[in-house]
Amino acid sequence: MTVLSEPLGVINVGLEGFRRELEGQGIPVVQVDWRPPAGGDRALIELLSRLERPEIDEANARAVARMTESRPVWIDVERAGKAIPGLEGRTILHAGPAIEFGRMCDPQQRAVEGAARFEGWVSGREDLERQLERGEIVLRPNHLYGSVGAMTGVLSPSMPVVVAENEPFKNRSFSPFNEGKGNVIWLGAFDESTFARLRWLRDEFGPLLRAALRRIPGGLDIFKIVSEGIQMGDEVHARSAACTLILQRLLAPLLVESGASADAVGRALRFIGGNNHFFLSLTLTACKCAAEAAHGIEGSTVVTAMTRNGVDFAIRVGGLGDRWFVAKAPRMDEAIYYSGYTVDDAAGDIGDSAIVETAGLGGMIIGAAPSIASFVGGTMAHARRAMGTLRRICVATNPRFAVGAVDFTPAPVGIDIRKVVRTGVTPFIDTGVLHKASGVGQIGTGIARAPLEVFVRALEAFASSAGR
Amino acid sequence: MTVLSEPLGVINVGLEGFRRELEGQGIPVVQVDWRPPAGGDRALIELLSRLERPEIDEANARAVARMTESRPVWIDVERAGKAIPGLEGRTILHAGPAIEFGRMCDPQQRAVEGAARFEGWVSGREDLERQLERGEIVLRPNHLYGSVGAMTGVLSPSMPVVVAENEPFKNRSFSPFNEGKGNVIWLGAFDESTFARLRWLRDEFGPLLRAALRRIPGGLDIFKIVSEGIQMGDEVHARSAACTLILQRLLAPLLVESGASADAVGRALRFIGGNNHFFLSLTLTACKCAAEAAHGIEGSTVVTAMTRNGVDFAIRVGGLGDRWFVAKAPRMDEAIYYSGYTVDDAAGDIGDSAIVETAGLGGMIIGAAPSIASFVGGTMAHARRAMGTLRRICVATNPRFAVGAVDFTPAPVGIDIRKVVRTGVTPFIDTGVLHKASGVGQIGTGIARAPLEVFVRALEAFASSAGR
Numbered sequence: 001m002t003v004l005s006e007p008l009g010v011i012n013v014g015l016e017g018f019r020r021e022l023e024g025q026g027i028p029v030v031q032v033d034w035r036p037p038a039g040g041d042r043a044l045i046e047l048l049s050r051l052e053r054p055e056i057d058e059a060n061a062r063a064v065a066r067m068t069e070s071r072p073v074w075i076d077v078e079r080a081g082k083a084i085p086g087l088e089g090r091t092i093l094h095a096g097p098a099i100e101f102g103r104m105c106d107p108q109q110r111a112v113e114g115a116a117r118f119e120g121w122v123s124g125r126e127d128l129e130r131q132l133e134r135g136e137i138v139l140r141p142n143h144l145y146g147s148v149g150a151m152t153g154v155l156s157p158s159m160p161v162v163v164a165e166n167e168p169f170k171n172r173s174f175s176p177f178n179e180g181k182g183n184v185i186w187l188g189a190f191d192e193s194t195f196a197r198l199r200w201l202r203d204e205f206g207p208l209l210r211a212a213l214r215r216i217p218g219g220l221d222i223f224k225i226v227s228e229g230i231q232m233g234d235e236v237h238a239r240s241a242a243c244t245l246i247l248q249r250l251l252a253p254l255l256v257e258s259g260a261s262a263d264a265v266g267r268a269l270r271f272i273g274g275n276n277h278f279f280l281s282l283t284l285t286a287c288k289c290a291a292e293a294a295h296g297i298e299g300s301t302v303v304t305a306m307t308r309n310g311v312d313f314a315i316r317v318g319g320l321g322d323r324w325f326v327a328k329a330p331r332m333d334e335a336i337y338y339s340g341y342t343v344d345d346a347a348g349d350i351g352d353s354a355i356v357e358t359a360g361l362g363g364m365i366i367g368a369a370p371s372i373a374s375f376v377g378g379t380m381a382h383a384r385r386a387m388g389t390l391r392r393i394c395v396a397t398n399p400r401f402a403v404g405a406v407d408f409t410p411a412p413v414g415i416d417i418r419k420v421v422r423t424g425v426t427p428f429i430d431t432g433v434l435h436k437a438s439g440v441g442q443i444g445t446g447i448a449r450a451p452l453e454v455f456v457r458a459l460e461a462f463a464s465s466a467g468r
Numbered sequence: 469m470t471v472l473s474e475p476l477g478v479i480n481v482g483l484e485g486f487r488r489e490l491e492g493q494g495i496p497v498v499q500v501d502w503r504p505p506a507g508g509d510r511a512l513i514e515l516l517s518r519l520e521r522p523e524i525d526e527a528n529a530r531a532v533a534r535m536t537e538s539r540p541v542w543i544d545v546e547r548a549g550k551a552i553p554g555l556e557g558r559t560i561l562h563a564g565p566a567i568e569f570g571r572m573c574d575p576q577q578r579a580v581e582g583a584a585r586f587e588g589w590v591s592g593r594e595d596l597e598r599q600l601e602r603g604e605i606v607l608r609p610n611h612l613y614g615s616v617g618a619m620t621g622v623l624s625p626s627m628p629v630v631v632a633e634n635e636p637f638k639n640r641s642f643s644p645f646n647e648g649k650g651n652v653i654w655l656g657a658f659d660e661s662t663f664a665r666l667r668w669l670r671d672e673f674g675p676l677l678r679a680a681l682r683r684i685p686g687g688l689d690i691f692k693i694v695s696e697g698i699q700m701g702d703e704v705h706a707r708s709a710a711c712t713l714i715l716q717r718l719l720a721p722l723l724v725e726s727g728a729s730a731d732a733v734g735r736a737l738r739f740i741g742g743n744n745h746f747f748l749s750l751t752l753t754a755c756k757c758a759a760e761a762a763h764g765i766e767g768s769t770v771v772t773a774m775t776r777n778g779v780d781f782a783i784r785v786g787g788l789g790d791r792w793f794v795a796k797a798p799r800m801d802e803a804i805y806y807s808g809y810t811v812d813d814a815a816g817d818i819g820d821s822a823i824v825e826t827a828g829l830g831g832m833i834i835g836a837a838p839s840i841a842s843f844v845g846g847t848m849a850h851a852r853r854a855m856g857t858l859r860r861i862c863v864a865t866n867p868r869f870a871v872g873a874v875d876f877t878p879a880p881v882g883i884d885i886r887k888v889v890r891t892g893v894t895p896f897i898d899t900g901v902l903h904k905a906s907g908v909g910q911i912g913t914g915i916a917r918a919p920l921e922v923f924v925r926a927l928e929a930f931a932s933s934a935g936r
Contacts (some may be wrong), residue, residue, distance in 0.1 A: 009494065025479065028496060029607045069759045182816055231701050231839065232700040232701045232709070232710050233699050233700045233701065233710075233836070235873065241700070242700050242701075242710065242713070245710070245713035245716075248713075248716070248717055248720065249713055249716055249741040250741075252716065252720045252737045252741065253737040253738050253741065256724060256733050256734045256737060257730055257731075258733045259730075262725055262727075262730075263722050263725075265724050266721045266725045267725045269720045269721040269724060270721050273717040273718075273720065273721065299932060370699070370872030370873055370875075370876070371699065371872060378875075379875065380848070380874065404701065404839060405838055405839030405848065405872075405873040406848065406874075407838075407846075407847045407848055408743055408838070448532060463815050
């Protein structure tokens with residue numbers, strides 16, 4: 001008997017072709033998924049090897065500990081202009097990195113116009129453009145104000161916002177209330193019904209919710225609800241149905257006992273109960289609180305923000321101060337489109353909501369939402385593999401957000417730009433898709449893959465700032 | 469080269485030992501789980517082969533179609549004595565097959581005493597026993613009245629019940645409202661707080677809920693909520709948290725707008741919101757509606773009820789009229805006990821709630837509730853295998869109740885006594901565990917395996933009634 005006449009077992013490293021060939025001959029193969037680091041790019045490999053330093057690992061561990069130790073609490077409901085420090089005059093906030101009105105995608109332009117009309121600042125598009133040109137109306141990214149908004153993310157001073165405070169670190173964040181379906185600012189559409197809803201949110205719903213919230217001593221622990229919702233089919237980005245139900249159970253008796261009229265309470269309950277995304281605003285503020293707490297740690301290569309405006313995609317890194325690294329926003333190729341629409345009708349990836357994945361939720365825990373998992377291949381085995389792949393680009397896992405449906409696998413958390421560049425794996429973001437031109441709002445749901453380019457640029461900047 | 473020097477692949481049928489031996493030598497084995505039918509019992513094998521008849525298969529298909537086409541609707545809230553046809557005088561209903569007071573397990577005895585006290589019929593245990601002996605108070609199984617109650621299942625005429633109607637078949641069923649935790653009749657405990665709660669259920673909560681329900685045209689489709697809840701971590705027997713949340717979202721505005729005082733509405737919302745099992749009563753009525761619709765089809769070997777009283781376990785079969793097949797209730801060996809308790813402290817398996825598994829939910833869809841799935845081995849792979857095993861004893865699957873967390877595997881439905889006897893696999897039931905003596909109520913949660921004996925007896929009865 002020679003070695004070749006004995007039963008053969010093979011470990012194959014790298015190229016899949018060898019495995020398929022051997023398996024075709026009935027030979028058992030253990031496949032090791034290996035690729036050369038950084039796609040074989042010599043300059044990047046050299047740079048990565050210089051950044052294999054324990055002090056970076058330690059800084060990252062500190063950063064992620066601050067993320068996972070965060071305890072964001074919903075403490076108030078207030079008009080944006082009053083709640084958000086520095087939001088003054090005719091300023092309109094928007095999702096994504098800084099961008100001029102002319103470069104904005106159509107739905108975000110429409111949202112800005114809707115907000116400016118709602119504020120009573122402009123009579124129409126021309127008036128808006130004139131005032132923007134003169135600097136009488138100013139556009140600013142949400143992130144610069146500690147604010148985060150889903151999709152267009154447009155927020156103007158008289159709209160009420162969720163105010164969250166990170167209990168251990170005291171940083172605050174803000175997000176507009178989710179308006180639901182129809183012609184709504186967050187999806188880049190408006191008509192008279194939009195303004196009526198926004199007025200109601202400002203004048204009746206906001207104050208009523210505030211009164212109810214004040215009856216919860218110490219406010220409402222957002223991640224507590226998130227961790228429950230994760231066991232109930234929510235990955236808390238594309239799906240927040242369970243979290244919204246849990247929130248409503250909590251708020252309903254408080255609203256009833258607030259002293260407001262039955263009509264007003266009924267309207268509030270129907271509004272919350274009629275919008276499965278209602279909780280998303282709370283998730284966004286909580287994730288922003290957590291990500292912000294991890295920012296500013298010297299030597300950290302952990303991503304502390306990812307955001308998009310439909311045109312550009314940007315990230316910020318914990319140890320690189322206020323610099324944003326920007327590339328083109330991804331096309332929405334991996335999405336399920338509503339009947340009659342295709343990717344050619346879609347705006348680019350949009351929204352501050354990628355803060356969810358930044359904080360280790362959403363796409364990071366795709367197995368939590370079997371209905372959403374179909375976007376990454378359909379089965380729970382795919383979802384589990386996806387989480388395993390994402391684990392490779394993250395610093396740690398968060399047992400608080402363990403996913404029951406995949407045997408309580410904990411959430412990967414803390415995207416390390418070094419790991420992203422080394423593996424070539426970028427995070428994906430569960431997200432909605434907006435029409436690029438027609439003002440019809442949402443036309444699909446899917447995933448966006450963060451462009452590798454922003455991580456490479458950030459890594460290069462980190463390497464040069466780290467000297468050597 | 470001889471055959472033995474070539475790579476070996478083995479298909480092993482039956483005994484697992486051979487597989488382990490071969491796998492230990494690195495030889496790939498495909499295992500076929502085969503056992504001799506009916507555990508090799510010749511008389512049963514002969515009997516089974518006689519019952520391999522297409523007309524039985526057809527009768528079973530018809531029975532299961534009536535189960536899956538059922539559409540139980542919550543239509544009313546009413547006192548049991550008024551809602552349940554034939555429930556007259558001093559009658560107390562209980563879970564499980566018929567049983568005398570003296571043979572009842574301790575928690576069910578306590579529940580009967582609590583109900584009799586609540587009705588004002590008795591001054592204490594002695595008085596109760598005297599009246600039972602004289603036939604002044606009568607004990608009857610819920611199932612004989614179209615009623616089903618969880619755990620002790622005790623129901624007396626002035627308690628309000630859920631009234632459900634099976635829209636296509638018009639049969640009705642009933643269940644007491646779930647009282648929640650503490651000293652409660654359904655868990656076999658009572659004190660003054662029990663009576664206060666029961667009075668409140670009867671005088672305030674019941675009428676308020678009735679008024680809210682009347683504002684839903686056509687009533688509330690129970691299985692619609694169940695199918696949503698299944699995607700949110702409920703297997704709807706041991707866990708009904710999501711269904712309860714969905715129900716509360718629906719009821720909250722209706723309660724608010726009912727014209728009742730804010731205090732009364734607040735109390736109702738807190739009661740529903742404070743009890744994750746609240747929805748269970750609705751599930752029970754819906755499953756009873758569906759199982760009852762499948763009963764009475766000539767030639768059918770499908771189980772149309774499984775029920776237990778802590779002492780006896782009983783089933784009824786679609787083609788065998790009103791006969792019940794009874795065996796000893798299983799010991800609660802496969803359970804997780806609260807601190808300080810063991811199986812030796814436990815009453816036997818108890819409750820009409822096995823109607824849930826009868827209708828293809830609960831244990832049949834164990835993969836829906838990862839937290840409960842730990843009782844069948846811990847991982848989702850185990851849960852998936854358990855569902856596959858249960859599929860082998862069922863007539864069909866129900867795509868309406870497909871489980872997202874196991875790749876939308878549909879629920880096995882319609883237990884065929886022939887398949888149970890052939891495979892030796894009996895259904896398992898997700899259930900709570902009651903203390904056998906102390907009146908402390910629930911002491912654990914686990915699964916109970918239906919005793920094979922009842923299926924064998926039913927099969928023998930079926931064979932002799934089928935003649936030949």
